[in-house]
Amino acid sequence: QSVLTQPPSVSGAPGQRVTISCTGSSSNIGAGYDVHWYQQLPGAAPKLLIYVNTNRPSGVPDRFSGSKSGTSASLAITGLQAEDEADYYCLSYDSSLSDPKYVFGTGTKVTVL
Amino acid sequence: QVQLVQSGPEVKKPGASVKVSCKATGYTFTSYDINWVRQATGQGLEWMGRMDRNSGKTVYAQKFQGRVTMTRDTSISTAYMELSSLRSDDTAMYYCARGPPPDYYGAGSYFDPWGRGTQVTVSS
Numbered sequence: 001q002s003v004l005t006q007p008p009s010v011s012g013a014p015g016q017r018v019t020i021s022c023t024g025s026s027s028n029i030g031a032g033y034d035v036h037w038y039q040q041l042p043g044a045a046p047k048l049l050i051y052v053n054t055n056r057p058s059g060v061p062d063r064f065s066g067s068k069s070g071t072s073a074s075l076a077i078t079g080l081q082a083e084d085e086a087d088y089y090c091l092s093y094d095s096s097l098s099d100p101k102y103v104f105g106t107g108t109k110v111t112v113l
Numbered sequence: 114q115v116q117l118v119q120s121g122p123e124v125k126k127p128g129a130s131v132k133v134s135c136k137a138t139g140y141t142f143t144s145y146d147i148n149w150v151r152q153a154t155g156q157g158l159e160w161m162g163r164m165d166r167n168s169g170k171t172v173y174a175q176k177f178q179g180r181v182t183m184t185r186d187t188s189i190s191t192a193y194m195e196l197s198s199l200r201s202d203d204t205a206m207y208y209c210a211r212g213p214p215p216d217y218y219g220a221g222s223y224f225d226p227w228g229r230g231t232q233v234t235v236s237s
Contacts, residue, residue: 002157036223038158045208046158048225057225089158093221099175102148102160102222 003028003094004105011111012080020108022073022090028103030071033093037066037075040087049088050075077110085112115139117209117228124234130197133231135209142190143167146212148224149183149194153205163212163222164192199235206230 005023012018022035029035035053038046048057050066053073063084065076073092077084090105120134135147148163162173164183171183182195192209208231210224 033221034219034223036221045227045229046210046224047227048223051213051223051225052219091158091223101174102163104150104158104160107157 002106003096003103004090004092006088006090006105006108008106009109009111011113012077013113014080014082016080017076017078018080018110019077020075020088020090020110022075022092022105024071024073024092024094026071027096028071028092028094029068029073031095033095035066035068035073036091037064038089038091039084040089042086046089080110080112082112085110115211115226117211117226119207119209119228119231122232122234124236125199127200127235127237129199129235130195131199131233132193132195133207133209133233135192135194135228137190137192137211140211142185143187144215146222147183147185147192148210148212148222149181150208150210150224150227151205152208152230153202156205161194161207166212166215196233199233201235204233204235206232 010018037050039049040046053068054066063079067074088108094103116138118136123131146163146166149161164171185192208227210227212222
């Protein structure tokens with residue numbers, strides 16, 4: 001049971017904009033820890049999409065953007081394309097005294113209609 | 114280019130141990146942390162622990178403490194993750210993933226790149 005909550009699924013038509021939220025708490029995102037985003041295509045390892053809240057690694061299209069505010073973060077995909085159909089996960093650090101650790105979001109499946 | 118090459122699939126009986134390897138190529142192995150993450154089929158990602166690039170010290174998620182051991186052999190740029198007392202719910206894909214660059218001082222690391230994963234199946 002992850003401490004970072006994402007919607008199970010989002011969908012959109014080609015060309016549309018979709019957003020994925022990642023909701024945390026005062027022990028992780030709200031404590032100032034950075035949020036990173038991953039795309040996982042079927043049968044593949046996760047691929048870094050956004051790092052340190054808003055930064056795109058080289059090679060990642062600028063259709064992908066990230067933001068962070070308070071205890072939440074978001075990933076936006078503009079100009080949705082068929083190849084964007086995948087699972088998406090956020091990653092942050094949780095400073096819980098009882099069990100500090102890196103935590104992933106629950107994951108969101110993006111479907112291109 | 115930077116790659117993490119993992120060992121092949123494993124099938125183990127309950128109670129046994131498994132040791133997964135992760136060979137780093139294309140960069141200086143001791144300049145980056147190595148993390149281990151697992152994913153059960155159809156489920157989300159779960160961080161297991163990491164090894165510090167400089168000291169080789171390990172930090173494990175509480176859930177795995179006592180059952181997991183992460184080691185490395187710097188002479189062959191290879192990291193290892195051993196999980197003992199295997200149960201059926203340890204059946205999963207196990208990934209190694211590199212930590213951020215040495216000059217990164219952010220609040221919480223990211224992992225990039227990842228190995229392709231090692232499937233571990235626990236079945237009697």
